[in-house]
Amino acid sequence: MDLLLGVMGDPIVQSKSPVMHGAALRALGIQGAYVPLHIRGGQLGEAMQAVRTLGFRGVNVTIPHKVAVMEYLDKLDESAVAVGAVNTVVNDNGVLTGYNTDGIGYVRSLKAEAVGDLSGTRILVLGAGGAARGIVSALLLEKPEAVVIANRTADKAGELAGLYSSKGNVTGTGMADISGIIRSMDIVINTTSVGMFPYPDEMPMDPDLLHEGMVVSDLIYNPLETRLLTEGRKRGCIIHGGLGMFVYQGAYALEYWTGQTAPTEVMRQTIIDCLGGSAG
Numbered sequence: 001m002d003l004l005l006g007v008m009g010d011p012i013v014q015s016k017s018p019v020m021h022g023a024a025l026r027a028l029g030i031q032g033a034y035v036p037l038h039i040r041g042g043q044l045g046e047a048m049q050a051v052r053t054l055g056f057r058g059v060n061v062t063i064p065h066k067v068a069v070m071e072y073l074d075k076l077d078e079s080a081v082a083v084g085a086v087n088t089v090v091n092d093n094g095v096l097t098g099y100n101t102d103g104i105g106y107v108r109s110l111k112a113e114a115v116g117d118l119s120g121t122r123i124l125v126l127g128a129g130g131a132a133r134g135i136v137s138a139l140l141l142e143k144p145e146a147v148v149i150a151n152r153t154a155d156k157a158g159e160l161a162g163l164y165s166s167k168g169n170v171t172g173t174g175m176a177d178i179s180g181i182i183r184s185m186d187i188v189i190n191t192t193s194v195g196m197f198p199y200p201d202e203m204p205m206d207p208d209l210l211h212e213g214m215v216v217s218d219l220i221y222n223p224l225e226t227r228l229l230t231e232g233r234k235r236g237c238i239i240h241g242g243l244g245m246f247v248y249q250g251a252y253a254l255e256y257w258t259g260q261t262a263p264t265e266v267m268r269q270t271i272i273d274c275l276g277g278s279a280g
């Protein structure tokens, strides 16, 4: 039987997941399809029932359904419980299990492309939104020395840090305070949406605060190299873009659905071709 997969969101037309997973299925020689599914808020329960009825092996879930979908699932993996959101659903003969592969996808990418070992490092996370949640949770599993979350709305940084305080040394602060702490940081990660298409000239922080040798990472992958990364490169930083996170969150999902190793290079190249850029 053909493998049925998809991605549910609102809107969904912009999603690059169908093209990436379509290429991955072809590369693996698997007969099947990965389709975009435009699901509105009130339809989520019926959509999950349809996953069972239509025999989908699984779906990705994206904005704005990552939290709301949890109540329609039969089981939650630890990764979803830790983050409080689901981006991947696996259907085992009608039993739906929710996973979160965003944070672990990001960390797999950071380790593969920039810093092999995160233990003992000092990490500054800019932003305290949905993506930061998954990332902080996954970073703490790597035993860093310290994680500092800095956000425009300082209270949200404090709340997020409080959520994970039992898992490691994590604190929250306002974005205005980073000038006093960044010198002691090894890695800075932008999880805000500042610098994303269609505003590629914007930056979430003053790049003159970056120092030579530090790792500057950005979750944004459109553009493939954000202005923050370009400015970091000019100042002798090691730079790391968001494309790997997108590829690896999808790779984990595909591996859960198929049991096969995902063709990550094919997936990466497909997105680069789609964005009309070069690897960053």
Ligand code: NAP
Pocket (backbone or CB within 6 Å): 102, 126, 127, 128, 129, 130, 131, 132, 151, 152, 153, 156, 191, 192, 193, 194, 196, 204, 219, 220, 221, 242, 243, 245, 246, 247, 249
């Ligand atoms: P979100 O929940 O809406 O959070 C947005 C964050 O950005 C908040 O911390 C917000 O601060 C901050 N922010 C927004 N505008 C700002 C501004 N003008 N100045 C300073 N801070 C600002 O969004 P999200 O889901 O976490 O996504 C964040 C980014 O991650 C997006 O660019 C998204 O594309 C990217 N992302 C990439 C991947 C990938 O696979 N590579 C996956 C997920 C997300 P306040 O709290 O003060 O509003």
